[in-house]
Amino acid sequence: MPEIELYLLITLMIVGALVAVHTRYLISAVISLAVVGMALAVAFLYMQAPDIAITQIVVEVLALVILIIAVSIGKEVVDIKGKRETLTIGVTALFVVIFALFAYRALADLPPFGSPLMTVSQHYVEEGLKQTGSANLVTSILLDFRAYDTLGEATILFTAILGAFAVLRKIGRKAK
Amino acid sequence: MKNGMTLIVRVIARFVSPMIMVFGIYIILHGHLSPGGGFPGGVIIASAFVLITLSFGKEIAYQKLKESTASAMESVGALIFLILATLGIVFGGWFFLNFLPKGEPLRLISAGFIPLCNIGIGLKVGGGIFAVFLTLILFRLLEKGEGD
Amino acid sequence: MMKLIPLFMAIPLGSAFIVVLLGRFKETISDALATVVTLMLAILSFALIIPLSQEGIFIYRMGRWLPPWGINLVLDGLSLLMLIIINLVAFLAILYSVSYMKKFTAKSAYYGLFLLMLAGMNGVVLTGDFFNLFVFLEIAAIASYALVAFGVEAEELEASFKYMVMGSVASVLILFSIGLIYSLTGSLNMAHVGTILQGQNGNLISFSMILFLAGFGLKAAIMPFHAWLPDAHPSAPAPISAMLSGVLIKALGVYAILRIFFNVFGMNIQLSWILMILGALSMVGGGLLALKQDDFKRLLAYSSISQIGLIMLGVGCGNYWGILGALFHLFNHASFKALLFLNSGAVEYSTGTRELKKMGGLSKVMPFTGATSTIGSLSISGIPPLNGFWSKLFIIMGLVYAGRYVLAVITILVSVLTLAYYLKVQRYAFFGKLGKGLEKVREAPPLMCASMVALAIICVGVGIFFYPIMKIILEPAVRVLQEGVGYSSLVLGG
């Protein structure tokens, strides 16, 4: 197999995710999730995406800190035992299985791994430096060809932070 | 936790955090030449502050850097980005037009307004992420205070 | 005129940042700024009607990049219809909020989030690019999660959490589907993807369609995906309920489904059956569940599910009258559902309760609220000559022309059901004897009354002058949907 490293990394991620889902202690779940995130960053690096790898690592660290704040606020260190109702589980399992079967047939139609179509991207690769002057083509897309997306993305961050401020207010309604 | 972590952690944090900040600034300024850019750079700068906050205790950090400062920084960064986008209309008639000269490729000052955008985004992301971190961690502080 | 298009996003975004910066100092600044901005946007959206009818379609290229490489904004009949609905309702909701939100703290954060939500919705209906659609959809959705929890009471937080989990799953499904589309075509521009996909068929395309349907269906609260809506919409402050029920589920859910399925993938017979079945299911289910409710706002929320079902049914039948009726109902539902939610807010503001059984005879003490809610109720039940009648009539005509007689009969029955539960509202809340302890209740403040009256006037006026509105605003929108995948050549050629 040519991409043996990638197989190993994704297997690690799946194992980490399973541990995160099933472990009893919330803090171990958070740390297994961080394993998944870090493995993801390495996988990005392997797939020649250094920009994303940097972003993923720093964001992962912050996500870890935020989740640990959230975990340590509660007195419940151990996960709540028991599942939801049996009927819900049955319906969910059925739904997930049908979804997976359908996806199994559909994903076989994807272009083979390692050969993207690049209908539009060919233009970025060939003309990106000339037209925007940015040597990093990802930046040239992010801030010039698709700068409008980046505005939206910055706005999302702003929205979420404003929302977090609003939600964490101590008093919502003024007393009469 | 109230007074931060041990001496070792504090000393190391004092040494490391300026370096992290410089690295963040480097990443922001070289966003158009090497991997990185406004987003990762901003988050790196924010994480330097997070490190200080965690190691010295939130009260000390809170005295130094109010969350209102951080969120004002965020609004300013966002406005820089929006104004740059609108200047495109003024100079060339299109929203988000890269109106500055492209310059010589592969130099620090090149690529028109892309480095400026990166700075705006870096400010915005750094301020915003740190502000939300502070609110989350201070929320817990108030909560524990009520219970005692 | 074309240069004005990005203003629909830039103005609310910029003013949201400014409101948050300045709002700390004085509340009246943010009141004034938000009102002026939304009024400006509403006027702007009306001003675009005439130039658009001459040109047919406007394409705006962000940063001067040509469509497949850069992001383009597309303003056609359908987008304009949505813009008018969104900005009109937003203006009236802001006008209402000026008085209503005095009860809440952190008003400037409220205005900031409101304007961001508005910018997100405007962005969604104007964009011509898949990923950009996703980004703006997230802005609107995240702002709405925070707004639902704005009162920070236990129920509101719970509703918001459920809404946010559902919404995040929907967003991930949509993003996954966008990834599938990208891997298959190598492009993100809707028109470009449309040309590449033309005539293609396969498991992958149907899988991505299913993902889109599930994702946008979750956002639109179509029946199997509706669980969050009856919690989330009543929990929000009243003007936000009006925005969510009146506009947000349509801009994020119905509009996106229409645009992607009609203009990019192209409709086929299976798809139209799926839309019709889901539509009929939510129409009947939502109606039956609404009948059982005693909480004013919950009843309205279930009724929203039912009406969205009606819209999907009209769209699904695919002929001229069906689509016309569906789009007309989209417009009408925004007006009367916003009106009814504002009424419920006024009642809550004055009496402090949402339980229908604790009210009674409120028309005597709250004449404006009582009268406007009667108009709204009659209108949503489809009593001629109010606007709801015409749109329901057109949908039923569409169903009959398409030969779906059973569905047409079901629609008529659901209409009767709608009348039944709105009569219940009227009887319990506004007519009859004045309830106990309600003698001292006063009418809501004048600004709140003003926006309710304005919406009631829209309901009546559109009902009477339905023909010019149909010709000027609705027909271009219907034409866009009937053109189907011809959208691609219009956008890329122009």
Added chain:
Amino acid sequence: MLFFLCFALFLIGLYCVLIKKNLLKIVMGIIIMEYSVNLFLIMVGYKAGAVAPIVTEGAGKVNFVDPLPQALVITAIVIGIATLALIVALCMRVYDRYKTFDITKIRRLRG
């Protein structure tokens, strides 16, 4: 085959969201789903034998991987952290009001 593994990760996240009772576990499920979608997008853009899309001095015409999905994933990652911040804030507030993370006990609304 790699796509299926990636999709398996997606399903694990979906399963976690649908089955788990703890609010924070549900949040983690959403995060896992976001990871898998980001991974999927980068996989779509990967080109065998190509290098990272950064032009270096002196190098002539080189073979680059697809830069567009990378730009999308940066956006998606930032959207992910924004969502996480808001949802964690909500979780903390819910805990504040109900004193539990158990979703079956957080049931004042009828659903």
